[in-house]
Amino acid sequence: MIRTGEQYRDSIRDGREVFMNGERVKDVTTHPMFKPLVDIRARIYDMQHETATAHIMSYREGGEPSAIGNKLPLVQSDWWDKRRATDTVLEEVGGIVTRVGDETVGEMWSLFDGQDVLNEVDPQFSVNIRNHIHKVVHHDPFHVSANTDPKGDRSRPPQEQDPDRLLHVVKETDAGIVVRGAKFETAAAYANQAYTKPTIANWGDATDSDYAVGFICDLGSPGLKHICRTGFAGRAPAEDYPLSNRFDEVDTLVIFDDVLIPWENVLFYRNTRVAMFIRATLHRYSAFAFLQRNLKLADMMIGVGLFNARQTGLDSRPAVQEKLARLAVYREGINAHLTAAITLAERSPGGLMMPNQSLLYTGRVLAGSQLHEMMHVTRELCGGQIGLTPDAAAFRSPETGPWLEKYYTLSEDWVAEDRRRLLAYARDLLNSDYAGHRLTFQLFAQSPPFADLAVVYRNFDWEGPLDFVRKSAGLSDAVKRRDASRPGDGAAGRWYDPAPGPAVEEAAR
Numbered sequence: 313m314i315r316t317g318e319q320y321r322d323s324i325r326d327g328r329e330v331f332m333n334g335e336r337v338k339d340v341t342t343h344p345m346f347k348p349l350v351d352i353r354a355r356i357y358d359m360q361h362e363t364a365t366a367h368i369m370s371y372r373e374g375g376e377p378s379a380i381g382n383k384l385p386l387v388q389s390d391w392w393d394k395r396r397a398t399d400t401v402l403e404e405v406g407g408i409v410t411r412v413g414d415e416t417v418g419e420m421w422s423l424f425d426g427q428d429v430l431n432e433v434d435p436q437f438s439v440n441i442r443n444h445i446h447k448v449v450h451h452d453p454f455h456v457s458a459n460t461d462p463k464g465d466r467s468r469p470p471q472e473q474d475p476d477r478l479l480h481v482v483k484e485t486d487a488g489i490v491v492r493g494a495k496f497e498t499a500a501a502y503a504n505q506a507y508t509k510p511t512i513a514n515w516g517d518a519t520d521s522d523y524a525v526g527f528i529c530d531l532g533s534p535g536l537k538h539i540c541r542t543g544f545a546g547r548a549p550a551e552d553y554p555l556s557n558r559f560d561e562v563d564t565l566v567i568f569d570d571v572l573i574p575w576e577n578v579l580f581y582r583n584t585r586v587a588m589f590i591r592a593t594l595h596r597y598s599a600f601a602f603l604q605r606n607l608k609l610a611d612m613m614i615g616v617g618l619f620n621a622r623q624t625g626l627d628s629r630p631a632v633q634e635k636l637a638r639l640a641v642y643r644e645g646i647n648a649h650l651t652a653a654i655t656l657a658e659r660s661p662g663g664l665m666m667p668n669q670s671l672l673y674t675g676r677v678l679a680g681s682q683l684h685e686m687m688h689v690t691r692e693l694c695g696g697q698i699g700l701t702p703d704a705a706a707f708r709s710p711e712t713g714p715w716l717e718k719y720y721t722l723s724e725d726w727v728a729e730d731r732r733r734l735l736a737y738a739r740d741l742l743n744s745d746y747a748g749h750r751l752t753f754q755l756f757a758q759s760p761p762f763a764d765l766a767v768v769y770r771n772f773d774w775e776g777p778l779d780f781v782r783k784s785a786g787l788s789d790a791v792k793r794r795d796a797s798r799p800g801d802g803a804a805g806r807w808y809d810p811a812p813g814p815a816v817e818e819a820a821r
């Protein structure tokens with residue numbers, strides 16, 4: 313029920329069509345631009361078996377071990393367990409990996425919550441989502457997310473341009489549906505399966521559309537082509553770019569060139585109502601793991617900023633302490649949202665345990681909208697030398713090395729090599745191609761900022777402040793609650809029902 317790293321590597325050596333830099337990649341497990349991340353993913357699988365980490369990374373399901381990341385959240389403690397397992401991984405690998413499965417599997421739990429909507433379309437679809445949740449728990453695949461189509465001209469419907477701009481069904485067969493189109497997917501080239509669904513929800517009045525389709529796609533399926541952006545690993549020495557060389561999660565444009573999706577993998581089809589439900593609830597669970605990565609990013613910025621200030625003896629200056637305090641406020645803001653989202657967890661409509669929705673989504677906006685500013689504060693703390701320092705080879709050269717030794721040694725405690733390492737690390741965190749990519753990832757990879765704010769709008773309990781002002785300002789009875797029965801999901805201070813839903817546990821099995 314839990315795989316080993318080697319079983320994972322074998323599973324992606326399936327003849328899939330992967331391309332990078334204009335060339336076909338024969339084996340993603342050995343290609344220099346994929347290997348670092350494949351190795352980390354394999355390491356995560358192995359950590360599930362090792363004595364030191366097995367109890368953090370796995371739990372027992374039906375008497376057998378399963379991955380904590382894949383566990384259906386039923387009680388509040390499930391979220392503490394997931395948070396601890398993710399932290400353990402990030403500590404072990406020494407950096408940030410986001411698309412390794414724990415972040416994306418939660419999208420399926422959102423659809424689990426929508427089973428009554430699925431049942432209205434076809435009860436078989438709710439059987440299919442339950443089976444897939446069961447499959448993830450029992451087979452431990454590496455699961456990713458596919459939402460974003462190339463889209464084309466948004467002012468015109470897809471039918472009035474190249475119809476394949478948005479992924480759609482072109483044929484139904486006894487075996488399943490045949491789909492055509494394309495999706496952007498991080499990590500698809502070295503993952504096992506992707507939950508594939510529409511991103512655009514402007515269906516107009518249409519209740520039925522070939523574009524309203526959601527399914528689990530086996531990423532080794534015939535007809536799939538993975539066209540990857542170039543990798544950051546191997547482009548420059550690891551000593552100079554220590555993060556780029558270890559943590560690049562390659563993104564892929566996945567082309568669906570008439571791919572057969574077996575009926576058992578189809579989660580909804582032709583129904584715009586389900587497609588809209590999906591968009592509204594997609595990150596209900598998965599935003600937690602996404603936000604948790606931001607916390608680690610904040611720690612990395614604090615670490616490089618403070619080390620730099622200490623190296624240069626500037627940490628005693630109040631103005632420098634103020635900048636460090638700003639980073640600490642940012643970090644603790646994220647920490648508070650994550651912690652409170654678990655502490656005030658809520659029962660989902662399907663009976664699962666969700667992180668408190670309002671706190672989770674506002675935390676995501678807090679972290680995402682200030683990240684660029686915090687990177688700049690850290691850059692400022694590091695000083696211009698992150699952009700000026702020669703590479704490691706220059707430190708080793710007999711001609712230039714002694715000069716660099718002289719000018720980069722700050723004290724007995726801070727020798728030139730440590731200063732070089734710290735500056736190279738800071739550059740890769742803040743200034744490099746990889747650094748810019750990570751910033752863009754945090755900005756867009758779940759959804760763009762306007763969509764993140766729209767979710768906040770829908771999940772904040774507006775009635776609380778309105779009630780207060782209604783009474784405090786002595787407004788007349790004419791100013792009524794718009795909808796007195798509205799539950800106010802996500803309202804701070806509301807407590808959850810701590811009992812796991814037995815019916816839900818049963819259904820999940």
Ligand SMILES: Cc1cc2nc3c(=O)[nH]c(=O)nc-3n(C[C@H](O)[C@H](O)[C@H](O)COP(=O)(O)OP(=O)(O)OC[C@H]3O[C@@H](n4cnc5c(N)ncnc54)[C@H](O)[C@@H]3O)c2cc1C
Nearest residue numbers: 457458459460496497498563752753756757758759760762
């Ligand atoms: C590094 C990276 C990794 C990614 N990984 C994945 C992945 O694994 N799976 C996946 O499915 N997708 C992935 N994405 C894609 C991501 O989900 C999309 O980039 C995102 O949803 C935005 O869509 P878009 O790029 O088509 O931008 P657009 O929709 O073109 O939006 C661009 C901008 O236009 C404006 N805009 C557009 N529509 C509106 C509107 N209705 N109201 C107001 N403003 C609007 C906003 O300023 C918006 O930011 C990834 C993206 C990046 C950068």
